[in-house]
Amino acid sequence: MPVAIEISDLTKTFPSAWTLPWQPRRPSTTALDHVTLEVREGEIYGLIGPNGAGKTTLLKVLSTLLLPTSGMARVLGHDVVREERAARSSIALVTNSERSFYYRLDGWQNLRYFAGLYGLGRRELERRARPFLRSLGLERVMHRDYRTYSTGMQRKLAFVRAFVLETPVLLLDEPTSSLDPASALEIRRTISEVCRERHQTVLLSANNLLDVERLADRVGMMSSGHLIPITEGGGAGPEFGMARWLFDDPPERVEALLGSWLRRQGRPDVARWEIQGRAEGTRVRLWTSDPEVHLPLILAEVLRGGLHPQRLDLRGVDLEEEFLRNLPAAQDVSPEAT
Amino acid sequence: MEAPPSFPSAPRSARLDPVLDVLRKTYLFTFLRGWAVWFSYRAQVFLTILGWVIPVFFYFVLAGYLTNPTSGTAFAGSPESYVAFFVVGLAFQGFVTSLYGTLAQRIRSEQMMGTLEHLLLSPTSPGAVLAYSMVFGLMLNVLAMGVILGIGVGFLGVHLAVSWAALIVSGVLLVTSNLGMAILASSFILWTKQGNPIAVFLTLYTELFGGVFFPVSFLPRSVAWISYLVPLNFGLSAVRASLLSGVGLGGVATDLIWMTVYTAITIPLGLAFFRWTLRRVRVDGTLATY
Known part of the structure; x- marks a missing residue:
């Protein structure tokens, strides 16, 4: 199966912050340390790891919002540094922040605005969005200002924005954080059904291990900037x-x-x-x-x-056990070492 | 759940006619992101309009003193000419101060709202995002210009004798000659997040030396030369001539040439700095921080 996301020896170091001569120098931070990963077309790859381990940094490098320090990352063959525009066209990102819409615009206006940046017209947008809005229970609130939305509604709208773009690659950062169990279930079901049906490649970062257990074909754990494979191989579903x-x-x-x-x-x-x-x-x-x-x-x-x-x-595989087991010695990842 | 639309392996996002795409994005940035958001803050709308109207009457009162025959100024004994002078100055200086201020402010508010990442994540290029973002500010200034000139003509006795070709070219160059510095100011806010010395300095400097409220000939000779570094000075000179005296393109050619020179130098400079800043914040990881 062709590779959709190709990452090789990727390192991202955030430079030290500028300080005055008499202030102590702050060290630089390595968020990604020689990460190598291939995600095949149509595959859902789950990333787990503690807070600050580098999961979001990896998604942001892939979405061209961050420049890597060294190494290479390609999305559908497009280098995220040299061919960033082509790479961006293939990606939709759902961040874990509610602050990603205009609070004074209603749901439809927000969707029209962001979809319009991708060249999507009003009629086509409505055709693509309606099934999602209906299934996620957002249809009746689309004429309400975004500022009146609950956190769950805000997260769901972010999903609809990503789904309507129909990009071949989806990057999801904490898809069900701050959602109640019923909404989280609905989001997981939507991701699973839609992405499988569309053969969409998904890189999913989650603190909620249930998301990864239910959705991912393969799982890796980020810890101190290193990627540790938890399950390898792959197939039609999570059968490790x-x-x-x-x-x-x-x-x-x-x-x-x-x-x-x-x-x-x-x-x-x-x-x-x-x-x-x-x-x-x-x-x-x-x-x-x-x-x-x-x-x-x-x-x-x-x-x-x-x-x-x-x-x-x-x-x-018990992901919780894996998560805890990999926390202390993240660097020691080779089979020989374990 | 109802079956969602099927997904092809390649992106299906519309490859539209480029003209239609530009029009659509102009509409989205101007009327949806710009107008709809601006108009939802009713107090701000009221205060902005008040901000257009009050200075006109303030300077009208001031004109009474400045044009007193004993004042010794160039306008002494000729209040009509000073009223026309400041009405045009007020009507057009907003294009410049708003370019310096609002573009930077726009970047800042996108950072605060968390929408900047999603704007820059789209296939619309950062340069295009910047250009579309300016349109609403300029549109608002056209409105402000209409209100101020309307008050001048309707209530303060300003008489217009318009040379349309010269006015349009002067107006366009007035904007483009200040555009580069506006991009520079907005790049600065992308980098520093808070505090924009460039915008503050440019606004003050432009109002003082740009010939908005008084002719630069009023300035002491030792500092009057500075006004020749302010493109607004040439812009207002050309606009006043073409709007109040019907001077044609030939009559304002010198001003137009100077503004063209400013445009040719500052826009590439501003864009280069914007590109550098954008790269810098993507290296530092501070694109979305505020």
């Missing part, structure tokens, strides 16, 4: 998983056989593994994009090596 195996063998033996075999194989579909000695035996945790395909292959190798597996437990 984690396998937990318990072995009777000592951890050194499991590491020598299974660990070195996985390393030798360099399997891209196995994101990483952990081998830990525990009271009940040696526990191996494997994160893989398609356990049903990959685990039999690994099991064959385990048996060939003479290891004694006790129990296999398969479950989906």
Whole structure:
């Protein structure tokens, strides 16, 4: 499948703020540190990570609102620095701020204004917007001033603005923040249905892990400017998983056989593994994009090596656990290191 | 949920006739973003109109003193000529002060409202966004000019003898010769967010040395030369000649040439600074901060 978003070795350092000679110099901040990522056309990629980890910075570089310090980013083959106008034409961005409309204009006026910047006329706008306005419950408030909207309505209008542009790439920053559960569900359902149907590529940044669990095909975690893949591979939906195996063998033996075999194989579909000695035996945790395909292959190798597996437990990736696990040592991301 | 429209792999956003696109954007920026928002602040509308009207009567009263035969000024004993002088000055100086102030203010308010990022995110180029943003301010000044000239002609006895070609060319050049500095001032606010020394300085400097309220010949010789650095001075000179005395293009050619020179120098300068500033704020990450 063709790549829609291509990011290679991307670094963004915010320069230190200007200070007077007698004031202490403020250090520069590296928000993105050699980030590399490919998102395929039609894929929904979820970005999680703590506040200040670089998620929004990554979206803003892709949307040309920020200039990267080094590295490369392309949207549908257009370099976001050298061909920024072409790149911008392919993107719609939903920011996590309510301050993105004119408070003194009503809903329709705001939509007409912003859609007009993309060359969209009134009739075409109405044709594209009505289904969304109806399903998100905004139709009856479109003639009301934006300043009278609740936070939920404001967020929904931002979605409608992005959806009507029908751009091939959608960048969503915290899509359901400050929404009640019912509205969040409605937004998630809209993103899922519309983007899948349109084959729209989505880069989704979220603090609400439920958004990512429900929507993303693959997930990465931003931490201190680094991108750590949580699930790799991909497919038609969020079908990554984690396998937990318990072995009777000592951890050194499991590491020598299974660990070195996985390393030798360099399997891209196995994101990483952990081998830990525990009271009940040696526990191996494997994160893989398609356990049903990959685990039999690994099991064959385990048996060939003479290891004694006790129990296999398969479950989906627990993003919350992943999030917390990746917080302290964000830099240490290679399978060898883990 | 009703099925939304299907999505093709390439953007379907309209590739319109360029003329239609320009007209649509002019409408959106002028009547939707400009007029509808401005008019929703009723107190501001009232005070703005008051701001057009009051100075006319204020200077009319002042004219009584300035044109006193014993005052020794160029207008001594000729109140009609001074009234016509300041009415035209007031009517046209707004184009310049509003260019310096409102464009920068517009950038600032877009920053405050958080809409600047969404403007610059669209395929409409930043330069075009700047150009469209000026239209409403200029339109409002055409209205102000009409009100002030109307008061002058209707109530204060100002007599017009118009040379239309010279007036239109002078008016256009009056705006373009100040445009570059206005872009410079708005770029400054994009960078510094608060405080715009360029706009403040230019407005004061222009009002003092631009020949708005009194002829520059009234200034002491040691500072009168400064007025030749103010393009408004040439603009008002040409506008007064073409509006009050019916002087044609040939008669105001010198003023027009000077304004053309200012236009040719300051617009590229302003645009270059705007590009530099835009790049700078995108490096610093301060595009949306205020």
